[in-house]
Amino acid sequence: MTLDDLRVFVAVCRAGSLSAVARDLACTQSAVSQHVKRLERETGVSLLERQPRGVTPTPAGRLLEAAAAEGIAGLDLALRRLRELVEGESGSVRIATGATTVRHFMAEAVVAFRRRHPDISLEFRTASSSRGCFDALADSELDLAWVTLGAPVRGIEQRAVVDLPWVLAVPADDPLAARPSVDAAQVQDLRLIRLPPDSTSAAQLDASCAESGVRFTFDTSVADWDTALLLAELGLGRAVVPALPGHAVPGTEGPLRLVPVRGLRPLSVGWAVRRWDALTPPARTFADTVTASCHRNAPTLP
Structure with missing residues (x-):
């Protein structure tokens, strides 16, 4: 069982398709299938069920997917933080946002952050919904996601910043x-x-x-x-x-x-992260800068 096996398996569970993951990884469907088969041999249980259109995880597969996704996310965070520690004040902050987020909630903060930290790059990934932001946060090395707060999401911490009437x-x-x-x-x-x-x-x-x-x-x-x-x-x-x-x-x-x-x-909006205590210093500073800006400009009813 390798880390690649687990990464591919989690991707298949979320995509519901071996062929879709093969396209994303630029490999053959057979190669993707081999990762899953190796996990099934080592665990001794069936992990996927074939459906008319794609695949779904078995109960055992869902158990492994949840544990693997959480472990991979933690490992990715640790590796990212190690790189940031080596690079010092340089590096990047990666944020998932909705279509209107930067304009309405981050414009002032982005300017302020850039002036104070010119060597840190900001990378924005646009998602069409809060659900898309959660998925992007769980599936990649993104640091932060700006979301409309809702029901708890496994492996994600949500923190309200401002209530919108x-x-x-x-x-x-x-x-x-x-x-x-x-x-x-x-x-x-x-x-x-x-x-x-x-x-x-x-x-x-x-x-x-x-x-x-x-x-x-x-x-x-x-x-x-x-x-x-x-x-x-x-x-x-x-x-x-x-x-x-x-x-x-x-x-x-x-x-x-x-x-x-x-x-x-009111509608609550704010930050979502995998773990607050694992954020890099630049990511935490950016989150704090946006939070302060939102508090200053928060809309209020008369």
Whole structure:
């Protein structure tokens, strides 16, 4: 049993396909299969079940996958930290983000960090969702991921940075634009632009509505928060979105108005890491810089 065997096995379990992993590794499907077969010989149990489309881990396979993934992540962190210790103040910080993260949550912090640490490179990997950020964090040498906080994820530590109140985005000429706030119950009679359906933010909004006994109606769906804001600004619909740092709430100028929505639990966003105590010094400094910036610019309701 080798480390390569375990890495390939974890990749197969997550991809659900031998051929997909073979393409990623630029090798043959037979070579991938040999890694799995070697593990099965040494453990004495079947680890994968073949399905009409791909493969799934057996109960024994899921057990080995969980242990292997955690061990590999810890080893990768240790090796990365050793390299950083050798390099001193040089090195890099690798961050997984959503499509709008850098613009709304990190712009000020990135500039400040670069001025203070010009020899440390910043590498951003864009993911389409918090789930994608978690997967990227678990599968690579990424240091940090900025996510919408949700249910616990095995092998990942989440830390809230800022709570975002919900606002109703409408064009300046909308009848609701001049209101100081609206109740969630008043919004349920409107037809809204829906946040990305499979996103954590959409799920959190649905859960908060359920807690308040309201149900929103949607007739348009978008891929990210910025698109929802743009469509609302163009008068193509109204959207319930998180109030983002730097946005005036309630808004009083410009073509877009943001009206606080009362009665909904705020959306928590922040950092996800594999282990806080294993972060490199540059990664911890970057996380602290972003956190401080978010606290200074956090949106608040009047």
